[in-house]
Amino acid sequence: MPGRPAAFSRISTRSVAPADRVDLWEDYNRRALVGLTCSPYSEDGLLATQTNTGLGSLRLAGIAGNEHVIERSPRTCRAAPKDSVFATLLVSGRAVFFHGGDCFTLGAGDLVLYDTRRSYLLGFPTAMRQLLVDMPREVFAERCLPGGVPAPLVFGRGAPDEAPLLRCLETVLAGRFGRPGTGDAAAERTVLELVRSLAVLRGDGGRGGGEPGTRLLLAKEHIDRHLADPRLGPEHVANALGISTRQLGRDFRRAGPSPSRYILERRLERARQDLADPASARLTVADIAHRWGFAGQPHFTRVFRDRFGRTPGEIRPAVMGPGRADSAVVRQSSRDTL
Structure with a gap:
């Protein structure tokens, strides 16, 4: 088993000769993220960068690259065991996720949640950028879903209930790479709460945003998207979230200014x-x-x-x-x- 990864690390395949890029990428991922094999599908070879940072009990990865496929085969799962649940958010590009007999097509803004103990293949037919959350399985079971993820779950920005949560998660994750090591406890809690809210959406009829912290994030995301609307006010926000203005006020008071002041x-x-x-x-x-x-x-x-x-x-x-x-x-x- 590899040792504990560094708190912050970064790699680019451009740092080595084209013939050595795949080996560099596979070795780095085995140490910093997960064991996998990689196949580039560009005449330029594999052009990819990855940044990894810690967030409390979690690991985060920001990955960008050209056309390529990564695979975690049954053999790799045995040779390089990894007991985590990954949440992979595709920021740009397109992807295909293959798991067992299922195949999912992902677009920008979509997220797939999956167990790294099981084999999978992730292919990128275009240039891509993604943000990944590595959650130890025991942390995911305790904080998100007790039963884990028996099969991959795909969430999309085309779904009205899921889109605000995905936008919030992208904002939180993207912000972590500019200031690693600051506010870890609060950010870790936020990430896990957002992932939990997404996962619970599939099991409670769409009430995944019911936690106060999640409601506050959704309220702020709604406010930022409607700042130009002169009608924007506490009642407008509360109606969008399906809660009372009194509840909205309580959620904001836990964190600071009132909705109107915010x-x-x-x-x-x-x-x-x-x-x-x-x-x-x-x-x-x-x-x-x-x-x-x-x-x-x-x-x-x-x-x-x-x-x-x-x-x-x-x-x-x-x-x-x-x-x-x-x-x-x-x-x-x-x-x-x-």
């Missing part, structure tokens, strides 16, 4: 990003305020100053194009004093 903070932050972005120089402050759901510029200017200690005009880049910078600042200064 919506305002997110709108202000997105507006601040646009104001500071030279690419938005052609937009007026009123345009940006409207873009992020503010009904009027005076109200936007007031709450913006309260939040950031500066007016929207003071956030804008000093140079926004020939003849525009000074006049824009003057116009905004006069507006901010209204």
Whole structure:
């Protein structure tokens, strides 16, 4: 059995000659993730990168590559045993997952949940990128599904109940590779709760998002997708989640600001990003305020100053194009004093 993998590691097959890439990839995966065999299907050979990091009791992998197939055959399962459940989220590209007599086609945003003790094949006919969660089987049984995963489960962004959970999971996982080792306990809990919610969806008639932590994640995901809608408010969010506004308020109070305050903070932050972005120089402050759901510029200017200690005009880049910078600042200064 391989020793415990490093807390953070990264590999690229471009670091070796084309003839050595498959051996490098298989050896690295055997040590860092799982025993497998790999077959490239590109004239360029195997061009792939992998980043691995720990998250409490979990391991995460971010993998990108060109056309290839990986297989964990019965022989490999015996030679390199692995007692985990994998959740593999395809971020981009297409894939085919073969397990026993079943064959599933995956598209961007789909996730497959499977037991690594059983053989499988995963083929990528296009360039691909995926995020993978490696959950020790005892952790998965305790925190997600007591019975484990007897057969693979496939979840898709085309399913209304599953799509928000998948988007949340992708956001959480993608964020871990930029800051490994920070906030591990909370992030581990979030990942397991999202995986559990997805798995439970198949067994309880679609009530997989019933845990308070999951509801909060879904509420925030809904808010971020509807910030531009001026009608967005606690009632709008509660209706989307199928809960009462009182329950929504309780879920938010466990973590910090109220739903209304959270919506305002997110709108202000997105507006601040646009104001500071030279690419938005052609937009007026009123345009940006409207873009992020503010009904009027005076109200936007007031709450913006309260939040950031500066007016929207003071956030804008000093140079926004020939003849525009000074006049824009003057116009905004006069507006901010209204």
